[in-house]
Amino acid sequence: MTEPEIYSALTEIFQDVFMRDDLVLTPTLSAKDVAGWDSFKQIEIVIATEERFGIKLHTRELDRLQNVGDLATVVASKAA
Amino acid sequence: MTQLHWLAEDANWRARLKVLRTTTFAKPEDAWPEAMALANLRMDFVRTNALDQTMRAVFGDKPPGGTGTKPIRLALLGSCTMAQLHGAIRVAGLRRGIWIDIYENDYGQYMQELIEPDSGLHAFKPNIVLFALDAHHLAAGLSAQFEQADGAAAVEEQTNRISECWRLAREAFRCPIIHQTPLPVHPDLLGLNEHRLPGSAARVIARINQDLRPMADAAGVELLSVDTRAARDGIAAWHDVGLWHRAKQEISPTAAPFYGDMVGRLVAALQGRSSKCLVLDLDNTLWGGVIGDDGMDGIVIGQGSPLGEAYTAFQEYARDLSRRGIILAVCSKNDEANAVEPFEQHPEMVLKRNDIASFIANWSDKASNIKAIAAELNIGLDSLVFVDDNPVERALVRQELPMVAVPEVTDDPITFLQAVSDAGYFESTAITDEDRVRSAQYQGNRAREALKSSTTDMPAYLRGLEMEMIWRRFDRIGLQRTVQLINKTNQFNLTTRRYTEEDVVDVMQSKKAFGLQLRLTDRFGDNxxxxxxxxxxxxxxxxxxxxxxxxxxxxxxQVEPTTLNLIAAQAKKLGAKRLLGDFIPTKKNAMVRDHYVKLGFDLAETHDDGGTRATLDLTSFVPAETFITVTEG
Structure with a gap:
């Protein structure tokens, strides 16, 4: 899966989770940049991502997530 | 599998939600039908939460008018994180046209809030309490070194605590209580014979779940048995160990929509709003093939082929539903003679003609035929579930009759049973004797209608019915049926006031009030x-x-004047000299607008909304003569 494909799928997820069609994902985007991105939304994002790509993130991988770029990287390393 | 697979997909769902969110409605209630429609389409947890947020943006924190259902104030009391469930529960209410407000106790504080009269819980004044004590909480303090007696004491301590919660909630709020069973999340220590280790958490949770059943029956508490549901889906579909460590969520957010829907079923059942009737297509739904083309020896049903056995299994499921009170109907595009023949002649058919209370086979469109079925059975369209293998027919009925539940299925007959059972349309908290005989009652109704159409002399017809009205004051035995009727009846209902069991008990105990339940029998049976x-x-x-x-x-x-005679007699016993009768208009009760005037009341007041108050002077009241014999019993 290419990076643009991953970002496009993640964008759909983020737009659904935050109900904002104008949300544009960049690698450095993080919780402090998006209103309402709290620990619950973080869980929603992770689970929706897991389901979308058919992968499972490990506890350590989850702990390391700081921004959208981290999420895209871990998805790229796992998704076929 | 925790997907809501019986709900249809709509590729435009996202766009429709956006329209709902961005439209300005003159009155919030104008948005309710579209919000309900969206809630009845397929959604995962992300979409469920999106709909919930939209709903709160559109309606605020107050129920819109005109829902026709009793708004619910649900207290969610538990020991772990439950915030991921709120949206799913509210949306499940919306799916059934019921507004739900939720209160959750401060983390871990459920017992304190129950006890403290000035807690947020008491201020919330719930009308349903849902306890969700998680497995880790209930298994705290156990040791694998426990002796038999220690293990038994641990189980007892927890079940006592649960009973105490029920007692406190009932005393404080006098409302229905739902208890969510804990999920079996703990690992085995012994293994396949885990039950032999007294201090094993897995064993203690299993024992608590076992004990909860009779306890709940004795206490009149409804169970939300996620443990048995998780046994079907696999515990991993319901509980994510990683998320437990991360967020203390016993229920995984992916399972939240299903959890919410199960809560919604119980809430609807408590209001008497579960579905009542299963309407079945015939060709490729009850048997394989087309009876009109393939004939009696060409259709596939019964032992000998996997496909035939799958249709048999679905028929057996329908028959079993009917044996516990669900009405069966047939809606088929067929010549009637062809359609009936398998029911009467085919040896492999499980369902017989007599199992079907309303049988419509013709070439009209199915929406009109389904309306005719509802009319013949005298039940609301919103109590029908329609199963058809044909996606075109399903789409037509969904479009024309959005209040009819139409489960999404494939052309594989095993999906019919799965969809109907997983959707929980017929959720019932108890089986009443009424349920057991209901199908027979509807059969009797058909015989009555037949008599009516062959009789033009109305008095002779009524006399020939040999009707007897048997009345009783409200009592414990009839309580469930009373509450069911109060909350389900929309059309012939003068005031549409909705009451809980506790409200009805209040009437029973009051010396300045009476509650009457009226039974009608006739020569065709007991109504x-x-x-x-x-x-x-x-x-x-x-x-x-x-x-x-x-x-x-x-x-x-003539039930109406006979009932008035009874009311007048009861009122006089309480010393009344005058009856006051109010008509409160709703979307559905226009048929009783002139009810009191027709019975000889004087119109006293007419309100702006079309409501009226009528009065009847009891001192000069002469009871009407009717063909109904009245007895107390």
């Missing part, structure tokens, strides 16, 4: 409880008819 009346003294002389509702099955049979 069951067909009317409910509640009268309350307003002052020295006036008795207010607080509630008067009747099943439409018995319209046109």
């Amino acid at each position: 069951g409880i067909i009317a409910i009346c509640i009268g309350k003294m307003q002052d020295e002389d006036d008795l207010m008819i607080d509630t008067w509702l009747m099943s439409c099955r018995v319209l046109g049979r």
Whole structure:
């Protein structure tokens, strides 16, 4: 899966989770940049991502997530 | 599998939600039908939460008018994180047209809030309490070194705590209580014979779940048995160990929509709003093939082929539903003679003609035929579930009759049973004797209609029915049916006041009020409880008819004047000299607009909304003569 494909799928997820069609994902985007991105939304994002790509993130991988770029990287390393 | 797979997909769902969110409605209630429609389409947890947020943006924190259902204030009391469930529960209410407000206790504080009268919980004044004590909480303090007696004491300590919670909630709020069973999340220590280790958490949780069943029955508590549901889906579909460590969520957010829907089923069942009737297509739904083309020896049904056995299994499921009170109907595009033949002649058919209370086979469109079925059975369209293998027919019925539940299935017959059972349309908290005989009652109704159409002399017809009205004051035995009728009856209902069991008990205990349950029998059988009346003294002389509702099955049979005779007699016993009768208009009760005037009341007030108050002088009242014999019993 290419990076643009991953970002496009993640964008759909983020737009659904935050109900904002104008949300544009960049690698450095993080919780402090998006209103309402709290620990619950973080869980929603992770689970929706897991389901979308058919992968499972490990506890350590989850702990390391700081921004959208981290999420895209871990998805790229796992998704076929 | 925790997907809501029986709900249809709509590729435009996202766009429709956006329209709902960005449209300005003159009145919030104008947005309700579209919000309900969206709630009845397929959604995962992300979409569920999106719909919930939209709903709160559109409606605020107050129920819109005109829902026709009793708004619910649900207290969610538990020991772990439950915030991921709120949206799913509210949306499941919306799916059934019920507004739900939720209160959750401060983390871990459920017992304190129950006990403290000035807690947020008491201020919330719930009308349903849902306990969700998680497995880790209930298994705290156990040791694998426990002796037998220690293990038993641990189980008892927890079940006592649960009973105490129920008692406190009931005393404080006098409302229905739902208890979520804990999920079996703990690992085995012994293994396949885990039950032999007294201090094993897995064993203790299993024992608590076992004990909860009879406890709940004895206490009148409804169980939300996620443990048995998780046994079907696999515990991993319900509980994510990683998320437990991360966020203390016993229920995984992916399972939240299903959890919410199960809560919604119980809430609807407690209001008497579960579905009542399963309407079945025939060709490729009850058997494989087309009877009109393939003939009796060409259709596939019964032992000998996997496909035939799958249709048999679905028929057996339908028959079993009917044996516990669900009405069966047939809606098929066929010549009637062809359609009936398998029911009467085919040896492999499980369902017989007599199992079907309303049988419609013709070439009209299915929406019209389904309306005809509802009319023949005298039940609301919103109590019908329609199963058809043909996606075109399903789409038509969904479009024309959005209140009819149409489960999404594939052309594989194993999906029919799965969809109907997983959707929980027929959720019932108890089996009443009424349920067991209901199908027979509807059969009797068909015989009555036949007699009516062959009889033009109405008095002779009514006399020939040999009707007997048997009345009783409200009692414990009839309580469930009384509450069911009060909350389900929309059309013949003068005031549409919705009451809980506790409200009905209040009427039973009051010395200044009476509650009547009326049963009607005739030569075709027992119609069951067909009317409910509640009268309350307003002052020295006036008795207010607080509630008067009747099943439409018995319209046109002089039940109304006979009931008035009874009300008048009961009112006089309380010393009343005058009856007051209010009509409160709703979307559905226009048929009783002139009810009181027709019975000889004087119109006293007419309100702007079309509501009226009528009065009847009891000192000069002469009871009407009818063909119904009245007895107390």
